[in-house]
Amino acid sequence: MCGIVAYIGPKDASPFLLEGLQRLEYRGYDSAGVAVVAPATKGSPARLRICRTKGRVADLAAALPARFKGGTGIGHTRWATHGVPSDANAHPHTDNEGRIAVVHNGIIENAEELRAKLTADGAVFRSETDTEVLAHLIAAHRAQGGELEDAVRAALGLVIGTYGIAVLDAEQADRIVVARNGSPIVLGIGEKEMFAASDVSALVRYTRQVVHLEDGELATVRADGFRTFTEDARTVTRQPSTVDWEVGSYDTGGYAHYLLKEIHEQPGAVERTLSGRLDERFATAHLGGLNLDARELREIRRVKILGCGSAYYAGEMGAQLIEELARIPAHSEPASEFRYRNPVIEADTLYVAVSQSGETYDTLAAVQEVKRKGGRVLGVVNTVGSAIARACDGGIYLHAGPEVSVASTKAFTSTVVAFALLALHFGRVHDLSPADGRRIVAALKALPGQIREVLDQQDAVAELAAEYADSQGMMFIGRVRGYPVAREGAQKLKEISYVHAEAYPASELKHGPLALISPELPTVALVPDDELLDKNLTALGEIKAREGRVLAVAHRPIESRLADHCLVVPKSEPELDPLLLNIPLQLLAYHAAVALGRDVDKPRNLAKSVTVE
Ligand code: AGP
Secondary structure (H helix, E strand, O other): OOEEEEEEOOOOHHHHHHHHHHHHHHHOOOEEEEEEEEOOEOOEOOEEEEEEEEOOHHHHHHHOOOOOOOOEEEEEEEOOOOOOOOOOOOOOEEOOOOOEEEEEEOOEOOHHHHHHHHHHOOOOOOOOOOHHHHHHHHHHHHOOOOOHHHHHHHHHOOOOEOEEEEEEEHHHOOOEEEEEEEOOOEEEEOOOOEEEEOOHHHOOOOOOEEEEOOOOEEEEEEOOEEEEEEOOOOEEOOOOEEOOOOHHHHOOOOOOOHHHHHHHOHHHHHHHHHOOOEEOOOOEEOOHHHOOOHHHHHOOOEEEEEEOOHHHHHHHHHHHHHHHHHOOOEEEEEHHHHOOOOOOOOOOEEEEEEEOOOOOHHHHHHHHHHHHOOOEEEEEEOOOOOHHHHHOOEEEEOOOOOOOOOOOOHHHHHHHHHHHHHHHHHHHHOOOOHHHHHHHHHHHHHHHHHHHHHHOOHHHHHHHHHHHOOOOOEEEEEOOOHHHHHHHHHHHHHHHHOOOEEEEEHHHHHHOHHHHOEOOEOEEEEEOOOOOHHHHHHHHHHHHHOOOOEEEEEOOOOOOOOOOEEEEOOOOOHHHHHHHHHHHHHHHHHHHHHHOOOOOOOOOOOOOOOOOO
16 A cells, blocks of 8 residues: 655666656555655755655656656655545655655554644644654754654654655755565665665566565665664664566566456466475375474364455355365454454464455454464465565465456465465365365366466456446355355456445345346356255246346356356366356456446555555
């Protein structure tokens, strides 16, 4: 949520800042801004130049004055929390004199209190943001002498909340100071130039050598290097690591949208999630990062899965897999609810946190709540080294590759695959037979090819999407294994097309939602060829009897008296069928959004990583 970029070096900062912001725009896109230190000229000292605007990075680029020169600069793309999207609320924010500029991700919880004190001391606030407090605070400490980094440390000592920040000082243009607490900051090491950003995707075109700051750390970044230190001024040594994703991983690669690219990347993403983890000899999964031996696994009596949005729905599929394969009670709950309800944490429960970004604040807070009460948490996370991954006791990385589009697709699928591996491993430690283990191993290996088969039906799905897109809403139904698929299908449709979508267990139809059925409200029905097929067909009959239109996703064609249209997907093992049933729903949502002219990768009001409460 929100993106930060910073540059210091011999070149002009603006081209990097704008390109970096464009790459980070998926994290927030209601306003954007940059600040550079314009060098001193005869008779006038170095000064800050700032350009910021409501709207997209493209609007900022258009608004940027032609001669916006300076080799030290910071930039920001915003997802509003405090104050409406507007020019005034766009970052960077400055102090009264316009000497200090700050960009900030996160939330300053005691902003109101600090604002009152600063106002009493003469600070003039020009925005509604919590961030502006930081600019005035840092300026107040700089006024007392000392270096910029000392002023930033002192200011942060007064702040309660989360932040990733980058700070410029017109009078110390030889450095940028960055700090992290709950919101990522990564440094990029160049040739006599340095970069910083909230996400490596902004840096990969310029450098692969990066340094991730830890929470509670700051860094002084100069053109020729950096120094990392703690809030109490202790120097810490951070070794650079190498980013292994190709630059192309962050491009649309010829697809019309990131979302379409990411949907089509799923076979490869699943291969990477499975890579080196299937143990055919013992018909199990090998998961090196769990940090749990067989004895400890056998002591687990329950599994509680925590995630938000699609991660929560992937967790529901994961819970189903664990119950079926390991016969251990498992349940998925929104992390955003769990963290607020003073949950009972049990020693024999295994908690599993799910997050693509590894940054979602509610999920991180849920992990912290479990850990504080002595529970054990595994992470199922895509972003290596992210806050949630680091907070967990062990876990499974998805290796799905960077996911840029706000709507999650390949990370969702890889998460379910990771849960299948976990369930297989658990199952084989318990009572899952070698024959059943082999059945699941073979089915997992077949998944990438089967996903390709579904993706080959894209044109047919696009046609159907165009037909259904102008409906007043859509109902998604599924039964037992199919219900989480219905929930994720509805989530995807509403998120990117803004078509209202509701998901119900098919079994619940006649307990209320059947009243909604009419020709104007079509139903997407998950109809797998499993032990519940007859029950599902009965539900379709009930919908058709009320003149409802039905689009079925099934393993074989459904007769026309029960469904108006049918998408047929390849059959896996019943436990893994949900994965394949979900793929056409992603395509359906995508093509509906395109047909309706939506901003597919950046749906209104949303952002990729929700790093606020
Ligand atoms: C998915 O399409 C959504 N954008 C959203 O629900 C997302 O899954 C949720 O915010 C959790 O994100 P995370 O996986 O990065 O934690």
